[in-house]
Each structure stands twice: as C-alpha cells, then as structure tokens.
Amino acid sequence: QVQLVESGGGLVQAGGSLRLSCAASGSIFSVHAMGWYRQAPGKQRELVADITSGGITNYADSVKGRFTISRDNAKNTVYLQMHSLKPEDTAVYYCNADVRIYYSGSYYFWGQGTQVTVSS
Numbered sequence: 001q002v003q004l005v006e007s008g009g010g011l012v013q014a015g016g017s018l019r020l021s022c023a024a025s026g027s028i029f030s031v032h033a034m035g036w037y038r039q040a041p042g043k044q045r046e047l048v049a050d051i052t053s054g055g056i057t058n059y060a061d062s063v064k065g066r067f068t069i070s071r072d073n074a075k076n077t078v079y080l081q082m083h084s085l086k087p088e089d090t091a092v093y094y095c096n097a098d099v100r101i102y103y104s105g106s107y108y109f110w111g112q113g114t115q116v117t118v119s120s
Contacts, residue, residue, distance in 0.1 A: 002026035009114030022095030038091035
C-alpha cells in the first residue's frame with residue numbers, strides 16, 4: 001500500500017509564504033506525475049499545480065507566478081512553495097501522486113490533506 005504524508009500547512013498573513021511537502025512511501029516501483037489540489041468549503045476540488053517525473057509543470061491561473069511546484073524524485077517527495085498568499089488561497093490542500101506499484105499497475109493516491117489558512 002502507498003501512503004502520502006503531507007506537512008507544512010498552517011496559518012499565515014496575506015502576503016506571506018508557506019512551503020508544503022508530501023512524501024510518498026510504500027510499495028513504490030516508480031512515481032509518475034505528482035500534484036497539489038485544494039478544496040475550499042462550498043467549492044469543487046481544483047488542481048493547483050502538478051509536475052511530471054521529468055519536471056514539466058502546470059499551474060492553475062490563479063496561482064501562476066506565486067506558487068512553485070518541485071519534486072525530489074529520490075525521496076518521492078513533492079513540494080509546493082507558496083508566496084504572496086491571498087485569503088482566497090485558504091483551503092485544504094491535498095497531495096496526489098500517480099504511482100506504479102510493484103507487480104501491478106499505476107494508481108492515484110491521495111494524502112489526508114493539510115489546512116492552509118490565510119488571514120486578511
């Protein structure tokens with residue numbers, strides 16, 4: 001079984017910064033794309049950013065220029081560096097990874113989520 005453990009959430013003032021991390025562990029043969037999603041109350045879960053195993057990134061328009069996604073393939077870890085945070089960034093942030101399991105196929109796994117709250 002694969003687990004994704006997230007950390008780095010918290011409370012910050014508008015304009016501040018946070019760095020989220022998510023480490024995948026378990027019966028991992030390889031990790032393909034990894035990403036960050038978020039969900040605010042009353043809203044759909046949305047993609048924030050994702051990154052391929054080769055380092056190609058994709059960002060939601062709402063965070064482009066403020067957030068940076070990166071990964072450490074040796075550690076099966078993805079990061080989200082967030083700058084210039086806005087109150088509308090407040091949400092539960094979920095890590096996602098497309099993981100190939102030993103002697104099996106590839107599956108999506110989700111972290112438990114970490115709360116990010118940005119005060120105005």
